[in-house]
Structures are given as structure tokens and as C-alpha cells.
Amino acid sequence: MGSKSFKLLLFFSVLFAFNSNANNIAMNTKELLFQTPIIQNVRVPNYGLADPVNYCQSASNPTFTITFQVSNYANLSPSNQFQLFISNDGFVNPPEGIQISNPTISFVTNNGSTTGTYSATFSFPAQSYGNYRVRVKSTTLSSNATSQVISVYDIIFNAQIPLNVTNGNVIICSGSSFTISILENNNPNPSPLAYPYxxxxxxxxxxxxxxxxxNETGPNLTVSAAGVYYVEVNYGPVCSSSASPNTFANSVQVTVTVASASDSLQINSQSGETEVCETIGVELYLQDSSGNLVANxxxxxxxxNGTVIPNATTxxxxxxxxxxxTASLNNGGSSCTISVPPSEAYVLEDITFNATLNVGTPYELELGGNVDAIVTTDAISPSFEWFLNGNVLAETSNTLNINAAGLYTVIVTENSGCVSTIELNLEVIDPSVDEIPNLISPNGDGVNEKFKVPYSLTSANNLNLEIYNSSGQQVFATENYQNTWPENIDEAFQAKAFFYYKMTKDSQVIKEGILTVIK
Incomplete structure (x- = not known):
């Protein structure tokens, strides 16, 4: 191969190697820039993932805060929204949990990295009660993350727990028991029983x-031993009243005393009163020998005075x-009764006044006469009401002029200090007759109107009188005749003028004869 060909081959090899390396660098850079964000590290600030977390939700502490992180947060979609869900069963039922409405979620910091930290502030649902986890989700990501366990107690009831022991003291007989109970809601005060969970x-x-x-987690506790007891709403180890100064959901302390039948009770009043006004009354308290109020x-x-007072059971x-x-307490059957001894009975005297009439009863009017009935009294600011045979009269002074027979009543009221009343009765009778008449004239003139017999016959209230008309029909009969026949004028004149009468006392005939009735 020539020198020129070798140089060309070397050039293309270097060029290929350079282009390949450039492509790899570009691809790595692209992957780094568009890496998918991931939600992670959901936790309660200042707590490790293994630390126990307790949250007491109340009107004064209504919101809770968690933080979470998102890696590559810069790649989040602009339309992304974070969502919070809670569950008290590990997101089993329902699997998605319960969504928290309207949480406040804000970005906190990135600490100079690609991971951003967010804060979420929210309220748990009302009546949250127990262990929960919080899960953070996103509307644009498939990832989510879950917090550590958070013990949440919504302090929905935060007042004194009402008990059937209002004063805090219970006396029981040896071998017996007493059940301390939380009262139902609004009986008369608010109660945690309004929230059954x-x-x-x-x-x-x-x-x-x-x-x-x-093992005592219900609203009742049966005690048979002496001691001091109380109950609180279980808001966990941190939120309950025994741990938190902001929780008041507990009861009065109940002192249980075990007594024997040889022990005794006592009765006292607020100020040691010895007199009682009927319109005001005196509040009496049943106590043990140490002065503790016996429990309702x-x-x-x-x-x-030794007689049971109906419906007096508190x-x-x-x-x-x-x-x-006096009073008694029985917690364990008839064999164990603790009482106020008769010798230590609480004795009250009536606060009253004196009132008398100047005439005795029965009072016999003279024929055509009248009498002034006068009330003498030491009452303060007295008032007077007079009645004749139950019907109110117009007279309101202490004197009533009487000119007719009947049953008179006067009610005297003391209107200052102890307001109280005294009732006085006066029976006024017509003049006595010495003999049983054989003629009457009931014509409305006020003279000889009634069949009147001697007072000696009517005073014992056992005079039996029977009256028959001339046809033998009975027109009147009574076992306690009081000189009242005829009861109205028309009654006599509807019959014939002659009547037969028969008087008996104790089954013995006193008198029988003919009575003439004329106009």
C-alpha cells in the first residue's frame, strides 16, 4: 500500500472515532437532562423514619406538616399537582387510601442539587383516631412515597367526663361492688359517649x-375494692389528659370506701339549719361518717319520721x-345496710305563724241573725282568701260577715320572710229545731225552706233519711242527712203535697211520719 493510501485510511479512522465519541457524549447529556422525577423521603420534620410520631389535632392545633423530596424536580411537568392520601390499614382498604382535601404544598429548597424539598401542610379528617401513614402522589408521575407511622388523635371531646358519681365519693358494703359509669350525652352535660369509636x-x-x-377500655368500671379511680379518653400516650396539659377529657377522681353494716351515715345541711320554710326548703346532704357525700x-x-319519702333516692x-x-344506703343486699341512726336524725322545725278565728266550729246562727268571723294572726303582711262551700268570696280582709249556713274556709298567707299559709275552717249551721217538723214551704222566701231536724240528730253524720211520695215512690235517700232536702224548689213541687219519711240511726228507727209541702 502506498504512503498516500495509508494516510487517507488513518484520517478516516480518526474521523470515525471522533464522531462516535461525540455521539456518545450527546446521548449521555440528553439522558441526564430529561431524567424522570421521583417522589421520595416522605417524613415528619425533625423525626427519623423509625421514630414514633404523635399528633394531637385540636382547635388550637389544627394542621400538620410533612416534607418530601423529588429528584430531578426541574423536569416536572408544568401541569403537575401533588396529592396527599392517608390510610390507617397500610393502604389495604381502600388501596388508594383517603385523599386529603386542600393541602398547602410549597417548594422549600434544592440545597444546590437536582433534588427539591417540598412542604405539605394539611388537616387530618375529623374523628381521626389511631395510626396512619401519609402517601404523596403526583398527577403526572407514576411514582409515590409513603411516610412513617403517625399516631393521630383528633381531640374531638375535650371537657370533663360526666359520671354517675357527681361528687367523687362512693361507699360500698364489704363484699359488694359499684359500677362507675360515664353518663350518656346531654344528660345533662356533653359526654364522650356521643362518639362511639x-x-x-x-x-x-x-x-x-x-x-x-x-383490659378496661369501655365506659363502665365495676369496683369492689377501696381506692381512688378516674377515667380519661384514650388519646394515646402523648395526647391523653394524663400526658398533655392541653387535653381535659378526664373525670373527677372517685374515692371508693368499703364500709360494714356497723358503720353509719350522717345528714347535714349547708349552714346547719334547724328550721324550714315550706316554700323555700332546706337542702339536706347524705354523708359518710367522715363527711364525704354518698355517691348518686x-x-x-x-x-x-320513719316513713319512706317517695322518689327520694339521691x-x-x-x-x-x-x-x-334519716336515710339509708344498701349496696349489697339486705345483709348490708348503712343508715343514719334514729338518734342522729336531722330534725327541722316548721317556720310558721299563728292564726285563729274568734268563733268556734260548728257555729249555730240565730234565727235571722249573722256573725262576724274574725281572723287574728301574727303573720307578717298577711293576706286573706275566703270561701263558702269551695267557692271563692269577694272578701279579702280578716273579717267576714256570715248570715247563711255552710262550710266557710279562710286561707291566711304570710307574704314576707317565709311565705307560707294556714287554712282555717268554720262550719256554720242554721238554728236548731226542737222538734221534727210536719210542714215546710220551699217557695224561695228564705223561711221554712228545708226539712230541718234537730242538730242532735245530724251532728254525728250518721242519720239515715228516706222520703217517699204519696204513690210510694222513693224521692230521696241518704245515710248522712244534713238538713238539705229539698235540694231545689222544683224537686218538691213536681210531686204531690204529702210525703212519707223514715229516719234511722244504726239500723234503729228514730222517727217516721207524714210531711206536708205547700207553697
């Missing part, structure tokens, strides 16, 4: 601490009348 932690005092009672929910019975009772008050 919530669970609870019951605790018992042990020295200076309150230990968790194992116990089997409580109140007594007044640890307080409003007394409105004087007498000796």
Missing part, C-alpha cells in the same frame, strides 16, 4: 401515681316540712 383508660391511684387498670347511683332511701333531699329526717 372512642375508647377509655381507667386508672387507680397507687402511691403518688395513677396506674392503668388493664347508690341505693339510697330517705325517711321522714344523695341530697330538699326538705319542705318539719320532722326527723
Amino acid at each position: 372512642l375508647t377509655y383508660v381507667w386508672r387507680k391511684k397507687n402511691g403518688a401515681n395513677f396506674d392503668i387498670i388493664p 347511683g347508690s341505693n339510697i332511701t330517705w325517711y321522714l 344523695n341530697t333531699y330538699t326538705a319542705t316540712q318539719g320532722g326527723a329526717y
